[in-house]
Amino acid sequence: MMLAEKQTMDLIYQRPESLSDAITHYCPGCTHGIAHRLVAEVIDEMGLREKTIGVAPVGCSVFAYNYFNTDYVEAAHGRAPAMATGIKRVLPDRTVYTYQGDGDLASIGMAEIMHVAARGENITVIFINNAIYGMTGGQMAPTTLPGMRTTSSPNGRDVELSGYPIRMSEMLATMDGAGYIVRRSLHNPANIRKAKKAIRLAFETQEHGLGFSMVELLSSCPTNWKVTPNEALTFIADHMVPVFPLDDFKVHPAIANLKV
Amino acid sequence: MAKQLLKGNEAFAEAAIRAGCEGFFGYPITPSTEFLEHMAKRMPELGRAFVQAESEVAAINMVYGAVCTGKRAMTASSSPGISLMMEGISYIAGTEVPAVIVNVMRGGPGLGNIAPSQGDYYQMVKGGGHGDYFPIVLAPASVQEAIDQIGLAFDLADKYRSVVHVIVDGNIGQMMEPAELPPMRPLPKDVPEWAVNGAKGRAARSLSSIYIDPKDEEVTNIRLVRRWMEIEKNEVRYTEYFLDDAEIAVIGFGTAGRVASSAINQAREEGIKVGLFRPITLAPFPKKQIEDLSKHVKSILVVEMNSGMMLDDIQSIVQGRVPVEFFGRMGGVTPFPDEILDEIRRVNTNEAVINGQVRAEWLDRLEKLIEEGK
Amino acid sequence: MTQEYSIIISGFGGQGTLFAGQLLAYAAMDNGYQVTWIPSYGPEMRGGTAHCTTIISNSIIGSPVTRSPYAVIGLNLPSVDKYEKVIPAGGILIANQSLMNRELVRSDIKGVLIPANEIAEQLGNKQMTNMVTVGALLAHLPVLSVEALEQALKDHLPPRKQQWLPANVDAMRKGFEFAQEAVAA
Numbered sequence: 001m002m003l004a005e006k007q008t009m010d011l012i013y014q015r016p017e018s019l020s021d022a023i024t025h026y027c028p029g030c031t032h033g034i035a036h037r038l039v040a041e042v043i044d045e046m047g048l049r050e051k052t053i054g055v056a057p058v059g060c061s062v063f064a065y066n067y068f069n070t071d072y073v074e075a076a077h078g079r080a081p082a083m084a085t086g087i088k089r090v091l092p093d094r095t096v097y098t099y100q101g102d103g104d105l106a107s108i109g110m111a112e113i114m115h116v117a118a119r120g121e122n123i124t125v126i127f128i129n130n131a132i133y134g135m136t137g138g139q140m141a142p143t144t145l146p147g148m149r150t151t152s153s154p155n156g157r158d159v160e161l162s163g164y165p166i167r168m169s170e171m172l173a174t175m176d177g178a179g180y181i182v183r184r185s186l187h188n189p190a191n192i193r194k195a196k197k198a199i200r201l202a203f204e205t206q207e208h209g210l211g212f213s214m215v216e217l218l219s220s221c222p223t224n225w226k227v228t229p230n231e232a233l234t235f236i237a238d239h240m241v242p243v244f245p246l247d248d249f250k251v252h253p254a255i256a257n258l259k260v
Numbered sequence: 261m262a263k264q265l266l267k268g269n270e271a272f273a274e275a276a277i278r279a280g281c282e283g284f285f286g287y288p289i290t291p292s293t294e295f296l297e298h299m300a301k302r303m304p305e306l307g308r309a310f311v312q313a314e315s316e317v318a319a320i321n322m323v324y325g326a327v328c329t330g331k332r333a334m335t336a337s338s339s340p341g342i343s344l345m346m347e348g349i350s351y352i353a354g355t356e357v358p359a360v361i362v363n364v365m366r367g368g369p370g371l372g373n374i375a376p377s378q379g380d381y382y383q384m385v386k387g388g389g390h391g392d393y394f395p396i397v398l399a400p401a402s403v404q405e406a407i408d409q410i411g412l413a414f415d416l417a418d419k420y421r422s423v424v425h426v427i428v429d430g431n432i433g434q435m436m437e438p439a440e441l442p443p444m445r446p447l448p449k450d451v452p453e454w455a456v457n458g459a460k461g462r463a464a465r466s467l468s469s470i471y472i473d474p475k476d477e478e479v480t481n482i483r484l485v486r487r488w489m490e491i492e493k494n495e496v497r498y499t500e501y502f503l504d505d506a507e508i509a510v511i512g513f514g515t516a517g518r519v520a521s522s523a524i525n526q527a528r529e530e531g532i533k534v535g536l537f538r539p540i541t542l543a544p545f546p547k548k549q550i551e552d553l554s555k556h557v558k559s560i561l562v563v564e565m566n567s568g569m570m571l572d573d574i575q576s577i578v579q580g581r582v583p584v585e586f587f588g589r590m591g592g593v594t595p596f597p598d599e600i601l602d603e604i605r606r607v608n609t610n611e612a613v614i615n616g617q618v619r620a621e622w623l624d625r626l627e628k629l630i631e632e633g634k
Numbered sequence: 635m636t637q638e639y640s641i642i643i644s645g646f647g648g649q650g651t652l653f654a655g656q657l658l659a660y661a662a663m664d665n666g667y668q669v670t671w672i673p674s675y676g677p678e679m680r681g682g683t684a685h686c687t688t689i690i691s692n693s694i695i696g697s698p699v700t701r702s703p704y705a706v707i708g709l710n711l712p713s714v715d716k717y718e719k720v721i722p723a724g725g726i727l728i729a730n731q732s733l734m735n736r737e738l739v740r741s742d743i744k745g746v747l748i749p750a751n752e753i754a755e756q757l758g759n760k761q762m763t764n765m766v767t768v769g770a771l772l773a774h775l776p777v778l779s780v781e782a783l784e785q786a787l788k789d790h791l792p793p794r795k796q797q798w799l800p801a802n803v804d805a806m807r808k809g810f811e812f813a814q815e816a817v818a819a
Contacts, residue, residue: 052459082319086311086326090283115314437671
């Protein structure tokens with residue numbers, strides 16, 4: 001007689017409740033999906049889903065509102081921080097965050113992002129920096145690396161003609177209104193873990209009322225960089241990190257001491 | 261409540277507060293700045309939101325965010341600032357959320373000047389932002405009317421989920437008149453069923469103006485046009501003055517309309533049968549009423565503080581039934597009653613004719629007036 | 635019968651032109667008249683000329699501005715130069731002689747040359763120049779009394795300025811007396 005084997009199954013991985021089950025339109029190898037998931041996991045873990053309002057940008061993540069299972073609005077190009085300000089000011093007890101790319105945040109939305117930080121608006125910004133305009137098909141972004149080829153810098157970004165990449169985190173960290181400003185990368189699992197912790201601390205900054213918080217995430221765009229997904233991840237490590245160092249640029253003391 | 265001597269801009273701002281405005285977002289610009297200053301003082305006192313934004317671009321997008329939560333919010337600006345807001349206004353219209361925008365108009369184009377003007381008629385009445393949408397446009401002519409219409413503007417915005425512009429020129433913004441403020445309305449407890457305020461105990465919602473499939477956008481456009489037709493049916497507003505036996509109808513809105521009423525008083529003393537039709541809603545425009553008017557008068561004189569923008573609308577309604585004459589001052593110049601009186605006399609004595617030269621002939625007369633130092 | 639009085643008060647910025655016009659408007663409102671008050675506004679107010687138009691009427695007011703004001707207080711020479719020629723016959727011109735180097739030209743209007751700065755200084759407060767001229771205006775304006783203006787001051791002067799009430803009233807009375815004597819003379 002055989003003993004019946006006791007069988008158990010542990011659930012070790014599932015879709016966070018804060019993500020919808022929509023299939024995303026993102027290209028293979030794009031790191032937007034990872035960033036979405038990290039944000040959703042953090043919202044779930046902090047129990048914020050039913051009080052969160054996200055603000056989507058214009059750019060590849062224009063449809064972010066379809067992919068998150070939270071309330072969402074869709075802003076005009078670059079204006080997400082202004083829209084988030086309007087929401088947060090009339091509903092100060094809600095969790096409000098924007099999700100913006102580099103063209104949206106660092107080019108057309110430069111004024112809005114600087115002033116939202118200067119005012120110390122108690123919102124969180126997830127800043128996806130992939131050094132290119134993705135949605136419009138691979139034009140030069142304010143964060144495009146010197147020498148990098150894009151459809152609008154076909155011979156490589158010539159700094160004599162089009163200047164230098166902008167380091168947003170470093171600039172925003174000078175703002176007294178900012179509580180948490182860090183840069184992370186999504187090019188390998190170790191960095192993805194660090195990115196998630198940073199996203200958690202950014203939302204904690206907001207929940208503790210410590211001012212403006214932003215996590216800049218170095219991300220890949222294999223389609224417009226015209227490389228394979230793996231090559232894209234290597235490109236981040238080899239070429240983007242030297243220009244955009246991964247660091248904590250400003251961390252409120254209350255957050256530095258927080259155990260999560 | 262007794263009448264107080266109230267400055268236009270401050271009175272509108274206070275009226276907005278009493279109508280339940282919970283968020284004001286603006287940027288200083290003459291001649292509307294007192295609006296912002298009043299809000300800066302009052303909104304924090306009441307625990308409501310006030311932000312002096314970094315630009316008009318940011319200000320209108322803050323309004324956009326605030327109204328998406330179902331709260332009443334607004335901004336006030338003047339012509340160049342309104343131009344900057346047009347992007348956000350189009351998004352608000354496309355998202356079908358209610359918003360109230362006050363434009364205290366000044367002379368232009370460009371930087372122009374800060375003097376009173378009605379030169380934004382086309383921009384405000386015909387849309388101004390990109391895409392197919394129809395804003396409601398109210399044009400009060402006194403401090404009291406402006407107070408009353410701010411409350412109306414919020415109600416119409418909510419009722420039709422529409423952009424509502426309240427346009428005045430610098431005269432009405434800067435003027436003091438005895439007026440009565442309405443009582444403070446209690447803030448609504450209910451949140452509209454479309455509002456985005458955190459998906460507590462319900463499915464998540466999103467608000468957006470994007471319809472990537474043209475067929476979906478078209479369905480939205482149809483909804484917006486149908487809603488507009490409903491607005492045209494229900495919301496036309498205007499006033500009439502001495503029109504019962506009038507042979508000449510003067511048509512003017514806002515300050516131009518009230519200046520014309522002074523001229524009409526004097527013309528009546530001279531025995532000229534003239535009256536005033538003053539549209540209060542420029543959109544929806546009182547088409548039917550003006551069409552009827554054109555069947556009862558011998559001629560129409562349109563008076564504006566611009567180059568004859570409403571004139572075009574009136575001509576298309578009157579369709580040559582009677583002559584439509586025009587007098588306007590531009591660039592921030594407010595006409596004096598005697599100028600309009602001279603125009604009424606002219607229309608009364610020289611039988612007005614239809615010759616397709618209305619604008620050219622007006623310009624000739626205007627240049628002569630300017631030469632005379634007027 | 636419509637009775638409408640348009641009053642322009644014009645002077646340098648800082649001479650209290652806008653307040654004087656508002657005070658007339660308050661008094662008119664409190665005494666049951668229709669009224670409008672409209673200032674010149676913007677950069678021209680700062681250091682340059684400032685003027686405002688107050689219209690008092692027994693019926694609804696159309697235009698808040700006028701080309702030919704019934705009454706003018708000219709607090710400086712440029713204002714007197716500008717408006718003396720546009721006042722209709724029978725109208726009023728109160729001209730601040732202290733800042734002028736000429737006589738009045740028109741004889742078909744009620745013209746009062748008044749050394750308003752000196753009168754205010756004699757009363758011990760140069761800031762009251764505007765009120766001296768308002769008093770002079772009241773001596774000839776068919777509507778509003780000195781008492782009505784005094785009441786308006788009491789009712790509408792902000793609390794932090796109430797201490798200046800007696801000085802304002804004194805200045806107004808002095809201006810009123812001067813203007814009455816000027817016509818009698």
